[in-house]
Structure formats: structure tokens, C-alpha cells
Amino acid sequence: MNDAPVWALGTMSGTSLDGVDAAMVLTDGKQILEFGERGYRPYSETERAVLRDALGRWPGEDVSAALAVVQGAHEELLTQFPQADLVGFHGQTLAHEPQGRGTHQLGDGEALAAVLGCDVVWDFRSADVALGGEGAPLAPFFHFACAQWIGARAPLAFLNLGGVGNLTWVDPLWPQPDLDGALLAFDTGPANAPLNDLVAERLGLDCDRDGALAARGAVVEGALELFLEEGYFRKIPPKSLDRDDFSLMLDLVRELSDADAAATMTAMAATAVMLGLEHCPSAPQRLLVTGGGRKNPVMMAMLAAGLDCAVEPVERVGLDGDMLEAQAFAYLAVRVARGLPTSAPGTTGVAAPVSGGRISRV
Numbered sequence: 001m002n003d004a005p006v007w008a009l010g011t012m013s014g015t016s017l018d019g020v021d022a023a024m025v026l027t028d029g030k031q032i033l034e035f036g037e038r039g040y041r042p043y044s045e046t047e048r049a050v051l052r053d054a055l056g057r058w059p060g061e062d063v064s065a066a067l068a069v070v071q072g073a074h075e076e077l078l079t080q081f082p083q084a085d086l087v088g089f090h091g092q093t094l095a096h097e098p099q100g101r102g103t104h105q106l107g108d109g110e111a112l113a114a115v116l117g118c119d120v121v122w123d124f125r126s127a128d129v130a131l132g133g134e135g136a137p138l139a140p141f142f143h144f145a146c147a148q149w150i151g152a153r154a155p156l157a158f159l160n161l162g163g164v165g166n167l168t169w170v171d172p173l174w175p176q177p178d179l180d181g182a183l184l185a186f187d188t189g190p191a192n193a194p195l196n197d198l199v200a201e202r203l204g205l206d207c208d209r210d211g212a213l214a215a216r217g218a219v220v221e222g223a224l225e226l227f228l229e230e231g232y233f234r235k236i237p238p239k240s241l242d243r244d245d246f247s248l249m250l251d252l253v254r255e256l257s258d259a260d261a262a263a264t265m266t267a268m269a270a271t272a273v274m275l276g277l278e279h280c281p282s283a284p285q286r287l288l289v290t291g292g293g294r295k296n297p298v299m300m301a302m303l304a305a306g307l308d309c310a311v312e313p314v315e316r317v318g319l320d321g322d323m324l325e326a327q328a329f330a331y332l333a334v335r336v337a338r339g340l341p342t343s344a345p346g347t348t349g350v351a352a353p354v355s356g357g358r359i360s361r362v
Contacts, residue, residue: 003338005033009084010330011074013092015163015243016192016292017051018206019043020073021326024081029334030176032149038323041077043069048206055243057094058104066092070107075115087112088333088357089122090325096136096242102126103135113360121333123358128343133350134240137166140185140347141335142328144170144177150317157277157284158314159303160325161293163193163243165273168347169280178344178353184280185347186237189272190246192292195265198250199258208262211298217259219267223252227268233275238349263298270302277307286310290321332357 005028012021020043024036043051047069054066070092078087091107109122125135143158152172160166165188174182192207199205199213208214227249232239249268253261277284287309293299294313304311314321332342341353 003028006085006334007036007083008086008088008330008334009078009081010088010090010326010328010333011078012090012325012329013070013073014325015093016196016207017043017048017163018292020077021323022077022081023320023323023326023330024084025327025330027145027331027334029331029338029340030145032145032331035320035327037081038320038326039077039080040322041073043073047073051092054094054106058101063094063106066094067106067108071111074107074112078112078116084116084118086333086337087116087118087120088124088329089120090124090329091122093243096240098129098134098136098240103129109358110360113362117362119337119362120360121336121357122360124329124332124336124342124356127356128348128350128354131350131352131354133343133348133354134238135348136240137168137185137187137347138332138343139166139325139328140168140170140183141177141342142331143168144172144183145331146319147172150319154285155282157280157287159188159273159287159289161191161269161289161291161299162325163191163196164241165189165191165269165293167273167276169284178341180346181281183344183346184237186239186276186279187241188276189232189241189269190249191269193243194246194249195262195269198253198261198265202258207292208266208296211266211296213259214262214266214296214298217257217261217263220253220256220260220264223256223264224267224271226252228271228275233272237279238345238347240348266296266299267302269293270299270306273303274306284309286312288312288314288317288319290314290319290324294321
């Protein structure tokens with residue numbers, strides 16, 4: 001590809017297992033020039049159950065049913081964007097163990113390219129892991145571009161509250177994201193995934209919508225304190241988590257009422273963010289929140305009460321919190337196609353800046 005801006009289409013199917021996001025971004029791989037169309041394809045409860053059953057499985061294990069769900073949902077949605085010059089296909093994370101068996105994002109970019117008739121960039125994380133990185137989070141280079149797009153002039157942080165929480169601290173005055181000091185990123189801890197599992201198990205719901213259940217409960221401090229004893233919070237970043245690394249959360253609230261369990265798990269996620277911010281090089285001027293957690297007023301109130309900076313949904317600066325991760329993989333796809341780094345020591349702990357991802361060409 002030459003250096004001209006292109007319309008890239010990015011996708012995200014997150015660990016919260018709600019569905020597939022897709023969004024267009026006009027970019028040259030460095031600057032964001034324009035945000036374009038977006039779309040969403042929810043998973044049915046049956047599809048969600050198939051995906052949940054496949055979580056934790058590695059290549060070589062039988063994931064054929066889950067692959068059919070992932071491919072079918074992406075094909076159904078992405079064929080609605082024939083104007084895309086390039087696609088960034090994240091796939092569905094089933095397992096993530098960067099210092100062990102690696103990382104596993106389910107999806108076949110080769111097959112998707114054939115269906116779409118468009119070049120597809122996929123398998124974004126494996127190269128970073130192979131070179132000693134955590135393979136996550138990968139959105140920070142995009143967050144750096146977003147900070148410049150909104151004209152930020154002081155350090156700020158982006159917080160994604162999806163299945164897992166991840167934080168990106170950005171100094172927007174650096175000229176590029178792979179320079180030492182421009183970014184620090186890491187997973188803060190569990191966010192929506194264990195809470196979603198709780199309400200699914202107990203009430204048959206997909207999430208604690210609008211924090212309604214947590215709002216009726218009280219935080220049980222003993223359970224929260226036991227949760228905070230986990231050594232992960234004291235580990236120096238970069239660091240990352242698998243969706244189910246904190247399955248102990250469900251055990252800690254097992255004897256609590258539904259409302260108290262939801263309130264306590266929400267406090268666990270919020271407090272993990274507060275501890276994470278202590279690792280940042282300097283206090284951010286503002287915390288911009290994306291992902292489903294920003295729609296939980298209980299979660300947002302807990303963060304605002306526990307932090308000294310402004311806590312705001314990313315919509316406050318003109319960004320789309322439902323689509324930011326999909327937009328990130330559109331942006332990263334162009335960087336991969338042009339040989340630009342997609343991760344660096346400050347974002348994943350990789351030894352040197354690396355451009356991850358495979359390209360399936362048509």
C-alpha cells in the first residue's frame with residue numbers, strides 16, 4: 001500500500017460475548033482523518049452459549065462450532081461494508097496465556113478475505129507474544145491517535161471496561177506512539193465478564209443493565225479485601241489477563257444476595273482501576289471511559305468517587321465508546337499493511353516495537 005489514506009473496516013468480538021462490532025476509519029496508519037459508518041451484530045443466546053463453551057480452548061482442540069458462529073456473524077455483518085479498502089479482523093479470544101501457551105483468537109482471515117473480496121489483516125497478537133510481549137492490550141496505539149485527534153495537550157488515560165478492564169496512559173505531546181514515554185498500557189483486572197457470568201448464572205440475564213442490580217445492593221468489604229490480596233495488582237506493568245483469570249470473584253460472592261454480589265463485583269472492578277492508575281508515570285488530567293462499563297452508573301460513580309481526575313465517557317470528547325475497539329483494529333490494520341509498529345515495550349512489554357498481524361490478500 002502507498003501512504004495515501006484508506007478506508008479501513010475494523011471488527012471486535014469481545015470477551016463479554018455480546019456480539020460483533022464493525023466500524024470504518026479513514027487513516028494513513030498514523031493520523032485519524034475521519035470516522036465512518038459502523039454496525040453491530042448481536043450474538044443470540046444460543047450462539048453465546050456455544051462461544052462460552054469454547055472459552056479456554058487452544059488450537060488443536062475442537063472449536064468447530066464456535067468457529068462457525070464467529071465466521072458466520074462476521075460475514076453477515078462485514079458484507080454490509082463493500083466500500084472498505086482493507087479489513088482488520090480481530091476474531092474471538094478463547095484463551096490468553098502469553099507466558100505459557102500463547103494466545104488464541106478464533107477466526108479464519110483467509111476465508112473471510114475470500115468472502116469479502118478484500119484484503120484482511122488478522123492474528124494481530126501472535127507476533128508480539130512470540131517476541132516476549134503480553135500480546136495485549138493492542139488498542140493503545142489507536143488511543144494515542146485519538147488523543148491527538150481530540151487535541152489533548154496533557155497526559156490523559158483511556159479506560160476500556162469490557163470483559164476485562166484495560167488502561168492506556170497517554171502523553172500526547174510525543175510525536176509517535178512507539179517512543180519510550182509516550183504510552184503505558186496494561187490490563188487493570190476483571191471488568192464486565194465475571195459480573196455478566198454472575199447474572200447469567202443466577203438470573204438468566206446477559207448483564208447488569210444500567211447497574212440496576214448493583215444499585216440495590218451494598219458492597220461487602222470483606223469480599224472486596226480478599227479480592228485485592230491477589231498479587232496481580234502489585235505486579236509492575238505491562239501485564240495482561242485472560243477473561244477467566246479472576247474466576248475467584250464468583251467464589252468470593254457465592255454466599256451473597258444477588259444485589260450485594262453485583263455491588264461487590266462492581267466495586268472490585270472499579271478498585272482494580274484505581275490501583276492500576278497508581279502505576280502511571282503521572283496522574284492523568286482526565287479518564288475517558290469506553291466499553292460497556294461506561295453505561296453502568298454505579299461503576300462510573302465508584303470511579304469518580306475514588307479518583308482525583310475527571311471520569312468521563314469518551315462521548316464527551318466526540319468518540320464512540322461502543323465502537324472504539326473496532327475502530328482500533330481498522331487503524332491497526334493499516335499500520336500492519338504499511339509495516340508500522342502496533343505494539344511497543346510500554347504497551348505490551350515486548351522487547352522492541354513490533355508490527356503484528358497476518359495479511360490475507362485477495
